Amino acid sequence: MSDTAVRAERQLRDGLLDAYTATRRFLIRGKRQPDVIFGTLLMPVMFVVLFGYVFGSSIAVPGGNYRSYLMPGLFAMSVLFSAANVAVAVATDMSEGVVDRFRTLPIARSAIIIGRSLSTLLLGIPVLVVMIACGLAVGWRPVDGLGNAILAFLLFELFGVAIGWLGILVGLLAGSAQAADVIINIPIFLLGFISSVFVDPANMPAWLRVIAYWNPMSALVTAGRQLFGNTIGPPPSGVWSLEHPIATTFALAMVIIIVVAPICVHRYSHSIR
Amino acid sequence: MTAPAITAEHLARAFGPTKALVDVSLDVAAGSVCALLGRNGAGKTTTVRILTTLLPAEGGRAQVAGFDVASQAALVRTRIGVTGQTATMDELLTGAENLETIGRFCHLGAAISRRRTGELLEQFDLVGASRQLVKRYSGGMRRRLDLAASLIHHPEVLFLDEPTTGLDPVGRAEMWTSIRSLVSGGTTVLLTTQYLDEADRLADTIVVIDRGLVVAEGTPEQLKASIGRPFIRVTLTEADPAALEQVGRLLGEGAEVSGRSVSAPASDGLASLDQVVVWLRDLGVPVHEVGLEHPSLDEVFSTVTDHSHHPGVHSASAGGRGA
Numbered sequence: 311m312s313d314t315a316v317r318a319e320r321q322l323r324d325g326l327l328d329a330y331t332a333t334r335r336f337l338i339r340g341k342r343q344p345d346v347i348f349g350t351l352l353m354p355v356m357f358v359v360l361f362g363y364v365f366g367s368s369i370a371v372p373g374g375n376y377r378s379y380l381m382p383g384l385f386a387m388s389v390l391f392s393a394a395n396v397a398v399a400v401a402t403d404m405s406e407g408v409v410d411r412f413r414t415l416p417i418a419r420s421a422i423i424i425g426r427s428l429s430t431l432l433l434g435i436p437v438l439v440v441m442i443a444c445g446l447a448v449g450w451r452p453v454d455g456l457g458n459a460i461l462a463f464l465l466f467e468l469f470g471v472a473i474g475w476l477g478i479l480v481g482l483l484a485g486s487a488q489a490a491d492v493i494i495n496i497p498i499f500l501l502g503f504i505s506s507v508f509v510d511p512a513n514m515p516a517w518l519r520v521i522a523y524w525n526p527m528s529a530l531v532t533a534g535r536q537l538f539g540n541t542i543g544p545p546p547s548g549v550w551s552l553e554h555p556i557a558t559t560f561a562l563a564m565v566i567i568i569v570v571a572p573i574c575v576h577r578y579s580h581s582i583r
Numbered sequence: 584m585t586a587p588a589i590t591a592e593h594l595a596r597a598f599g600p601t602k603a604l605v606d607v608s609l610d611v612a613a614g615s616v617c618a619l620l621g622r623n624g625a626g627k628t629t630t631v632r633i634l635t636t637l638l639p640a641e642g643g644r645a646q647v648a649g650f651d652v653a654s655q656a657a658l659v660r661t662r663i664g665v666t667g668q669t670a671t672m673d674e675l676l677t678g679a680e681n682l683e684t685i686g687r688f689c690h691l692g693a694a695i696s697r698r699r700t701g702e703l704l705e706q707f708d709l710v711g712a713s714r715q716l717v718k719r720y721s722g723g724m725r726r727r728l729d730l731a732a733s734l735i736h737h738p739e740v741l742f743l744d745e746p747t748t749g750l751d752p753v754g755r756a757e758m759w760t761s762i763r764s765l766v767s768g769g770t771t772v773l774l775t776t777q778y779l780d781e782a783d784r785l786a787d788t789i790v791v792i793d794r795g796l797v798v799a800e801g802t803p804e805q806l807k808a809s810i811g812r813p814f815i816r817v818t819l820t821e822a823d824p825a826a827l828e829q830v831g832r833l834l835g836e837g838a839e840v841s842g843r844s845v846s847a848p849a850s851d852g853l854a855s856l857d858q859v860v861v862w863l864r865d866l867g868v869p870v871h872e873v874g875l876e877h878p879s880l881d882e883v884f885s886t887v888t889d890h891s892h893h894p895g896v897h898s899a900s901a902g903g904r905g906a
């Protein structure tokens with residue numbers, strides 16, 4: 311009895327250490343790819359200019375400032391794009407010999423991909439900081455208090471972890487990095503653009519509007535806008551996910567993590583190169 | 584006889600229509616070196632991958648260090664070191680970081696991982712390159728780093744898949760020295776190779792596999808005795824049929840003429856060679872070269888495998904580089 315307890319404790323401790331070691335490894339790797347870092351930092355700045363000024367000049371939002379409306383959308387987009395990056399990175403990892411090395415070591419089965427998920431979260435923080443700085447520079451302000459703003463960012467990150475897991479799954483299932491890139495980008499563009507991320511869906515054709523309203527990305531940005539105090543007008547009536555955007559986003563993220571993470575672990579430990 | 588460190592019984596594995604392994608059984612005594620010898624595509628890597636828990640077998644079973652590779656994979660992994668045929672080091676990490684990461688994954692803890700890293704870098708002559716990214720390493724350095732990585736936790740059983748492929752002669756000799764010193768420390772080694780001389784030099788036992796089947800096994804001496812005796816080859820300066828026939832008669836039973844040379848089994852090895860040289864001098868034919876030759880890997884395969892149904896296989900080069 312106590313013997314199994316000791317063994318279980320040891321297993322847990324080793325598992326946590328393995329996850330830590332894996333995270334550390336991915337962070338070192340991340341640091342060694344300055345071009346990738348540069349790219350992910352440049353992307354948000356580009357988006358602020360592109361959508362804030364190029365398109366934004368022709369987009370009017372009722373009774374508000376478009377760039378304030380846009381910024382929560384861009385936070386959501388950066389979270390979405392990091393899922394695309396992680397899918398490609400995982401597919402690349404799986405094609406490298408180092409996977410074989412790991413699979414002959416006594417590592418906890420889940421450690422490597424948990425490390426991948428955690429390191430993605432950590433490497434996303436500088437990007438978020440740059441985006442916040444850009445937002446502040448173009449006039450966006452969280453006007454509902456610091457506490458709510460922090461809550462908003464936590465929600466974005468939680469959602470980011472959730473779709474990061476979906477990205478990992480795509481990376482594990484795709485045959486190659488190129489395949490992962492193509493497969494992941496289609497849903498990402500659809501999710502990103504058929505939503506209230508960039509524009510108010512009220513003016514879309516009816517069938518598209520329904521999709522846009524029920525799109526989880528719309529719930530995420532609506533939650534963000536609410537917590538930052540950037541909301542314009544009341545939510546469309548009858549759309550539960552937009553009437554309760556925070557609860558919806560939180561619940562959806564948790565469900566995705568709980569369902570997808572174990573699938574990824576299983577898939578990883580049974581993948582044969 | 585010590586208890587076997589590796590036992591495999593009737594391993595089988597197919598990849599779609601390709602039968603990579605049909606029936607492979609082997610036993611490796613603890614503390615000994617076994618060489619798995621075979622051509623490209625013989626099934627060497629597949630065997631190693633099954634024994635190192637990377638690939639499930641579809642038939643048969645295997646134990647490594649006393650644990651079943653299928654049902655006790657986690658325990659097997661704590662006992663083995665593996666250097667695969669392809670590099671498994673992280674290109675974006677330095678040599679030292681790679682080793683340290685693997686040490687931590689073996690649950691040695693940070694301090695011991697660091698200490699072992701230092702020792703191994705020293706042992707494999709990589710101290711100077713320890714802070715360089717692996718992507719800047721040469722092929723030989725990668726190979727040494729890979730071997731170092733598989734030793735970090737002092738494994739009981741070490742698997743080396745073509746450890747010397749791609750190394751220059753000096754690197755190869757160094758690899759052989761490293762392997763020998765490991766074995767003298769008690770480690771059991773299963774290595775694969777395409778080179779008979781390598782198996783001969785390193786192994787206590789050799790298992791020859793071909794198209795997924797064990798076709799011969801034994802000590803190097805047993806194999807050499809059963810597979811092919813040395814033979815004498817006499818090459819004349821020109822292909823003169825009359826002279827060739829004379830030499831053939833002189834060499835006696837089993838003499839075969841091909842081109843401008845004649846070869847025949849050397850029943851007494853060097854003694855036969857001495858005798859033949861004396862006879863040739865008396866005969867007075869213009870001789871280009873006389874020598875005692877050992878069967879090449881190609882000839883070993885021709886002997887132990889009946890490839891008459893696959894004529895293409897005979898011409899395949901046995902000395903080619905692994906994929």
Ligand SMILES: Nc1ncnc2c1ncn2[C@@H]1O[C@H](COP(=O)(O)OP(=O)(O)OP(=O)(O)O)[C@@H](O)[C@H]1O
Pocket residue numbers: 583598601602603621622623624625626627628629630668777905906
């Ligand atoms: N993952 C795989 N998918 C499909 N076929 C495979 C796979 N792995 C091996 N094979 C096939 O199984 C056979 C045996 O391959 P294996 O890699 O074990 O040979 P090998 O003896 O290691 O050869 P080499 O000397 O070239 O390394 C080959 O015909 C190979 O094409």
Ligand SMILES: [Mg+2]
Pocket residue numbers: 627628629668744905
């Ligand atoms: Mg091979």
